[in-house]
Amino acid sequence: MINKTPLQVKSYSFALRIIKLNKYLLNKKKEFVISKQLLRSGTAIGALIKEAEFAQSNADYISKFSIALKEANETLYWLSLLKDSNEITNKEFNSIEPEISELIKLLVSSIKTLKSK
Template sequence: MRENESLVRGKSYKFALRIIKLCRWLQAERSEYILTKQLMRSGTAIGALIYEAEFAQSKADFVNKLNIALKEANETNYWLMLLHDAEYINDKMFQSIEPDNKELIKLLVSSIKTLKTSG
């Protein structure tokens, strides 16, 4: 496993934990369940797909799983923005978690580009 892949793996796991805690808070404090379910699914899927990619059957399968993780990260960004703009989460909460998601997106894009250009 390359250094960048190990980094994204660890960061995605920590991010998933943050998503779980945020969703738990949204349900308990804001009684919000519909958007929270979507955020939980996409926000935890990022790491699950990265972990799954570790045992990919081929390089193409590995890249495909990372691409799906990237799509989930992008979807997670949508749910975070929506929860923020709908005032379920405040500016401080949003500014705390959204940069972590953006960093995962950048790391995934970088990994995918590197894998596609390497022989």
């Protein structure tokens, strides 16, 4: 991903991890419901950030980032639920949680910056 922002790079990388986690949950744990929700929300973050590239206005850009933030927060919820239901281990959760937390922080910061313009 040449000439991409850190947020674009991190959200894309995170989506790839979510896809791998989804495959693991389907194949090894036979977990189909939460894994589908996780896949949807975890990959939507980067898609919304990408979609914002062609926003029609600053308000549209903020809206796309705000929805991405909601998806990131939902993703953290699904990951926590998987951990607390023992579908993933604490080690697995602790491996991915810093990435989603960083995405949330970056999105919050970006939205604040965009709103101040």
